[in-house]
Amino acid sequence: MIRQPQQQLFRFNGGVTPEYHKDQSTRVPIGVPPAPTELVIPLHQSIGGTPRPIVSVGERVLCGQRIGEADGDVSAAVHASTSGTVVAIEMRQLPHPSGLSSLCVVLQADGHNDWIACSAFDYEQATAQEIRDYLRDSGVVGLGGAVFPSHLKLNAGHQIGIDTLIINGAECEPYITCDDMLMRERATEIVRGVALMRRVLNAKAVCIGIEDNKPQAIAAMQTAVSESKEDFAVTTVPTRYPAGGAKQLIRVITGIEVPHGRRSVEYGVQCFNVATALAIYQAIALGRPLISRIVTVAGNVSNARNFEVLIGTLMKDIVALCDPLADTDRVIMGGPMMGVELASQDVPVVKATNCILLGSQKIFPPAPPEMPCIRCGECAIACPADLQPLELYWFARAKLFGKAQEYHLFDCIECGCCSYVCPSNIPLVDYYRFAKSEIWAREKEKALADEARERFEFRQFRDEREEHEKVARLAARAAAAAEAKAQSAADLAAASAGGDSGGDDATKALIAAALERARQQGGEIAPKNTGHVSAEQLAEIAQIESRRAEIREQAKPQLPPDS
């Protein structure tokens, strides 16, 4: 195997090197859990609009059949992960820190796993819009955890092309090994997916970035790349959390820093996760939508490993396969740095679930009590976004949200480095999350209040205008009446047999015309259910008609002559 010359790398500031615990779940290959009998597939699994359900309760669906249709462009479809019957479309608890529920399609698996007819998508003949729609309807989203709809990113450079396509296999967060195992076992498919993406994006160079603590994955990817005869670079990046953050990896590989609020494509770079590359390969080359993903189960279990899990499988079923230890007291979706604690394991695996991490008092001891911030600045040194976390903390704590935004609160990627190094054990990220969601809520509230104000003011304006118009109309009528009076007084002497004025005649004519129209329409509109009638039915109708005619004859004297 030829080792490719290592290209020059760049550095991002800050970052930490926690204990990785990755070998725990890489000892055995990716497993396939037994087919679940019931799947709970949430409709809202990606950033953007919530897909609308397009199946009904009782309907039989096939594996890969679309069950939720993307709502707008920023959204991605969801699909049935296996064949079976829709037993309910109802609110079920989501794997979300709030523990709240959302609309889910509950599927009773029939065990056959019958697929829909799959065929490769001829992307080379398709327009950009068609590729975008196809990927959106295949439900392909970023599988690194952000679940941003991939079609939006793949479309971006179609015409102009981009400089570098970066494939993110860094996987910097402790415990998580799903991308590592995927690269070891499915390197060929990933490389094919990358090749597809490169052609769609028209990218000049491709760089697959992998942290140097995954030698097997690096070797597998290099082999796959050399076998494919593609000129992709497999770049080994230094292991330092959060090197797997998209912005950090772009920085390390290209030296470009993408500021908050800008898209990397503006800088000629686009970054995708390795699992997303595989999903794109499956969607385009095999015609299969995204219905499963690799999930790491690690932490407080005796047999940590990775599984290829159907979306909608309940977490507790997967966890049970890994023999969780008795003292397990919490479940975290994601890693220990950025993951969110879930209220229960009774929630489905979704597209964002890269890791199910079980915790106990032993492996994640409760944080020592929070001490006052002494402004030591450790967090500022560790921050990969070059923020001043201590200032943000003071502002978030004092609820000075405007100040927090001035100090670039929204540049925070919530990587958790600051909380990790804080000598006072302050859960800094919790404060930032609080401040961010509070700011969003207030902005939303303010927009609603502004809209209400505008609508109220417009209504007042309209009421006023109508009032004016009414007054004006009354005045005009009064004036007209006065004039008419004067006119009639003047004309009284010269009054002729002409009678009504011309205006009245015109009105009468209009009414007559409208009545005529209505009559004609009434005549034209034929009953719609009389198209195909059999001879018997015709006979029956004739009978009924004759009966009616009789009745009509009898009733005639009583009815007014006009009707």
Place this chain on the structure above:
Amino acid sequence: MLEAILVMSLGAVVLGAALGYAAVKFRVEGDPLVEKIDAILPQTQCGQCSYPGCKPYATAIARGEAEINQCPPGGEEGIRKLADLLGREFKPLSAEHGVEKPKAVAVIDEQTCIGCTLCIQACPVDAIVGAAKQMHTIIADQCTGCELCLPPCPVDCITMEVLHETVDTWKWKYPVFPLHPAQVQS
């Protein structure tokens, strides 16, 4: 003595002229205070404050004619913000103007609605659509929850539904950690 008086008078005249000039030169159109108060008010336009809408209430507060605690939808937080803005003392919500309720939207029972348009006329933000003898419905996104449509309805087909927290409206909570009482180290 005379000099001092002269100097002081001269100073007064000069300063007065400067202030007068500034008042004319930097005159602000409209009343910025009313705008500021109005920005704090929730724009429910419910009239519970006994003024016909948020803006009139804001004007009344700015003129000192109304108390700051007459807005139930704004709640305690709103009163605190007003107190901060105006430098007035915080007061609990005045009971005669109503109580703070969770945010709700009106919902029309479409089976019962007779299409009388009375609610449409009552809605301060035009959030109800419908026509005479046609079923009406409420645009939930634009409903401010003012409840003004409830009394005019002759068939009582409008109910208020409290908005529950969803995944989209859920917020991260302020981090709170129990402070353990002082423990004597042994």
Place this chain on the structure above:
Amino acid sequence: MLRVLAALTPGIAAYAWFFGPGVLIQLGLASLTALLAEALMLKLRDRPIWRSVGDGSALVTAWLIALSFPSTGPWWLVVVATLAAILVAKHLYGGLGQNPFNPAMVGFALMIVAYPLMMSRWPGAGAAMDIGQAGALIFGSHSVDTVTMATPLDTLRTAMHGVETKLSVETFLQSRPDLHAAWKWIAAGYLAGGLWLLQQRIISWHMPTAFLVTLIALAGVSSAIDPSAFNGPLFELISGGAMLAAFFIVTDPVSGCTTPRGKLIFATGVALITWIIRHFGGYPDGIAFAVLLMNVAAPLIDMYTQPKVFGLKDDQGSRHD
């Protein structure tokens, strides 16, 4: 905080060696006062007592006060200063992390304004004092103050402003080589502790470097221009609390600046004001006032020296190998 205390020990050892065990008594007094005051305030403020007392922040304040005070001063001098530091400068402002001023320097400034004479009663070096004598000096009446004398800065100031204005630094140092050596060793002790703190990454290099470089530069330039009126760099560094300040006082994170550029500006400002007060002010040493003045400016400096956030830097694409 405990490592900061550990880093102070070489300097304390040298201090006790040259000036007798008085400083140890002062340290004990200050520590006891600080811990009691801290516990009292935490209780009054209804905060967990043991956890906060145990963090050692009160002890650091106490030790800095004891070390910057004359070791043979009366006992109540450090006690009052420590009380002022802990009760007023720290807890009345909201406790650890909230104080805008360096508590130790508040204590020092208060006492030097209130009791300038007492604050300049330094022991003569080499006067082999045993613990009893020191105790008598500290707790007893001041009948034995013949053994005390002013710091080099005091002496020099008196000399320069007195009749014998011609007395040069060299002459002074030559006249008291023992004192010179003593202060050199104490400064070396603080330097060693400070370097260890740097190595331990408890403090960053910015503040000590900026402080020392500024002081050396000012002293070097000024003494080159007029050696009779200004001290040389070495003298500036070893006299007063310059070394203590460089590594232990200006580096207080709570009341100082936090941004890298802010730290440089802050420490440079402290050095500049210190030098100005030393040479043009009415007090022998100006570190306390300099630190307090810069504390006032710290939030403003921090605000204007915010580092550029990720993606908004000018040096896009600086390579590293």
